[in-house]
Amino acid sequence: MRASLTANYRRGRVISCQPDGDLYFDLELSVEQETPAQPGQFYLVAAEESLDESLDPLLKRPLSILTSTNDRLGFLFKVVGRGTRALARLDEGDGLDLLGPLGNPFTIDAEPQPLLVGGGVGVPPLIFLSQQLSAAGIAHRVVFAFGTAGDIPKWLLQGMENKVEICTLDGTCGFHGNPVDYLAAEQDRAPARIQACGPGGMLAALRGLRKPGDEIELSLEEHMACGVGICRGCAVPVKDGDDWRYATICREGPVFPDDVLHHGELEAPLTGPGSACRCGEENNE
Amino acid sequence: MSRIRAGQPDLSVEVGSLQLTNPLCSASGCFGYGLDCDPLLPPEVFGGVVTKTVTPQPRKGNPVPRLRETSSGLLNSIGLENCGLSPFILEKIPALAARGIKPIVSISAGDPQGFADMASALNREPVAALELNLSCPNVASAGANFATDPGAVVEIVAAVKGAFTAGPVWVKLTPNVTDITAIAAAAAAGGADAVCAINTLLGMDIDLTTGRSPFARTTAGLSGPAIMPVALAAVYRISRSVEIPVVGIGGIASAEDVLKFLAAGASAVQVGTIVFRDPTLPARILDELAAWLTERGCDSISELETAWR
Numbered sequence: 045m046r047a048s049l050t051a052n053y054r055r056g057r058v059i060s061c062q063p064d065g066d067l068y069f070d071l072e073l074s075v076e077q078e079t080p081a082q083p084g085q086f087y088l089v090a091a092e093e094s095l096d097e098s099l100d101p102l103l104k105r106p107l108s109i110l111t112s113t114n115d116r117l118g119f120l121f122k123v124v125g126r127g128t129r130a131l132a133r134l135d136e137g138d139g140l141d142l143l144g145p146l147g148n149p150f151t152i153d154a155e156p157q158p159l160l161v162g163g164g165v166g167v168p169p170l171i172f173l174s175q176q177l178s179a180a181g182i183a184h185r186v187v188f189a190f191g192t193a194g195d196i197p198k199w200l201l202q203g204m205e206n207k208v209e210i211c212t213l214d215g216t217c218g219f220h221g222n223p224v225d226y227l228a229a230e231q232d233r234a235p236a237r238i239q240a241c242g243p244g245g246m247l248a249a250l251r252g253l254r255k256p257g258d259e260i261e262l263s264l265e266e267h268m269a270c271g272v273g274i275c276r277g278c279a280v281p282v283k284d285g286d287d288w289r290y291a292t293i294c295r296e297g298p299v300f301p302d303d304v305l306h307h308g309e310l311e312a313p314l315t316g317p318g319s320a321c322r323c324g325e326e327n328n329e
Numbered sequence: 330m331s332r333i334r335a336g337q338p339d340l341s342v343e344v345g346s347l348q349l350t351n352p353l354c355s356a357s358g359c360f361g362y363g364l365d366c367d368p369l370l371p372p373e374v375f376g377g378v379v380t381k382t383v384t385p386q387p388r389k390g391n392p393v394p395r396l397r398e399t400s401s402g403l404l405n406s407i408g409l410e411n412c413g414l415s416p417f418i419l420e421k422i423p424a425l426a427a428r429g430i431k432p433i434v435s436i437s438a439g440d441p442q443g444f445a446d447m448a449s450a451l452n453r454e455p456v457a458a459l460e461l462n463l464s465c466p467n468v469a470s471a472g473a474n475f476a477t478d479p480g481a482v483v484e485i486v487a488a489v490k491g492a493f494t495a496g497p498v499w500v501k502l503t504p505n506v507t508d509i510t511a512i513a514a515a516a517a518a519g520g521a522d523a524v525c526a527i528n529t530l531l532g533m534d535i536d537l538t539t540g541r542s543p544f545a546r547t548t549a550g551l552s553g554p555a556i557m558p559v560a561l562a563a564v565y566r567i568s569r570s571v572e573i574p575v576v577g578i579g580g581i582a583s584a585e586d587v588l589k590f591l592a593a594g595a596s597a598v599q600v601g602t603i604v605f606r607d608p609t610l611p612a613r614i615l616d617e618l619a620a621w622l623t624e625r626g627c628d629s630i631s632e633l634e635t636a637w638r
Contacts, residue, residue: 141607275396
């Protein structure tokens with residue numbers, strides 16, 4: 045399960061960084077060399093000058109990959125603190141420190157049929173996954189949830205409107221409610237590979253929808269420093285024979301089959317305060 | 330592995346009897362067991378590989394959240410998560426030995442006898458030195474009280490020295506005391522071959538959604554560039570108060586930082602938190618260190634120290 049460390053340290057240059065909807069920033073980079081990335085993997089990203097001068101913010105931010113083609117990388121992120129605020133201020137031509145691609149990706153397989161469920165900032169890696177599934181000719185469903193219609197990134201509306209089933213918590217677009225309620229109403233849903241990324245409460249509730257034949261993959265997130273497993277910061281309890289142990293989300297995840305996660309009473313990794321599992325959101329603050 | 334190249338300055342240093350190919354060591358807890366970051370950061374880059382603290386039995390560590398970033402710093406509450414001594418000896422040491430590396434092994438135990446038993450077990454293994462972690466502030470039962478008690482420091486160091494003859498014994502000091510030189514003196518009195526300063530500073534954060542600390546153990550350890558001035562002052566004061574060498578630790582992020590610690594009295598240094606920011610930085614620091622010496626006409630680190638004093 046532990047990914048081999050094939051990540052590279054590299055420099056990138058900003059091609060564009062602009063707001064996309066009320067929630068996201070769309071960051072497109074050119075990189076020195078192509079490294080194929082898979083949906084669910086992530087990069088650690090920081091503005092170049094923060095290392096050369098101030099060392100503040102100190103750490104890179106984990107951003108899940110939205111697109112990875114040739115010498116281009118794309119991310120979609122939300123400003124939640126100092127690190128992502130610094131990224132949002134980037135201009136064309138600015139330099140970036142990058143480490144990646146890191147972590148284990150989502151499964152790409154036709155059986156059972158993939159059902160992608162993304163909430164808020166958990167959406168970007170699933171857009172990448174949907175594109176790869178389509179490229180492989182694999183039929184799949186996509187359910188995305190946002191707080192309100194204004195949060196929806198406009199390119200998503202332009203590119204995938206026919207494929208995506210939208211939920212908004214305030215009912216301003218698509219289904220009025222969260223994606224768990226949306227899917228719970230389907231009594232005769234066929235067995236699916238539920239591949240999800242989003243708030244911890246959403247991921248925990250998705251487990252309750254499990255039917256015979258379903259497989260569930262969850263992309264988790266926790267405060268992260270190194271991205272390569274040495275700091276042991278982004279811990280999540282996983283089964284270990286009859287016992288359990290802490291795995292690191294960066295090295296053994298971020299995508300975990302739900303079956304390997306330990307759901308004992310000691311830990312509540314998906315619902316605890318401050319442990320929202322949101323890929324694509326910076327999380328060191 | 331030597332980084333000495335023709336025409337390059339000699340970066341080797343001595344910490345007492347221990348020869349290091351360069352002054353840069355990994356700091357315990359920031360480099361796993363030495364091979365966890367390979368090949369991105371090979372252990373051969375370091376002059377000394379200090380492994381993650383091991384305890385007699387495995388420890389699962391603390392619940393999340395374990396980290397919070399601060400201004401130029403990092404709070405951590407990992408909780409000494411480790412594999413325990415037996416797997417460390419059976420798996421981690423041989424893996425490093427296969428690469429020709431004898432680690433500096435960081436150990437922690439619940440009492441002096443526990444320290445001595447670990448030291449005795451490690452005395453038969455290919456290790457370069459021991460580093461005693463008396464001062465990890467995260468764990469209520471392992472080490473939290475010893476580091477601030479001079480009498481306990483003397484007792485533990487003496488017990489370890491009685492059980493370990495394969496190499497030097499280093500003692501890592503906490504800055505969370507009134508007078509760190511008194512603890513350094515206690516380590517020296519117990520027979521320590523060197524002291525390492527500093528471990529993390531006691532810190533905490535408040536989650537404003539709850540009004541409480543986000544950490545299960547309330548407080549956490551602060552590291553990173555934010556603490557470097559504190560570490561530098563500690564090294565300066567300790568190196569002028571005890572005869573044994575001092576290894577400097579605390580926020581090092583550049584060749585200039587390394588040079589400041591050497592000038593303050595350190596014989597070598599350890600880098601930790603900055604590796605999380607950039608695992609390729611240690612190699613670059615060494616290149617910059619060599620360039621700095623070359624620019625000033627110094628052929629070696631020892632020459633530099635002579636020029637300063």
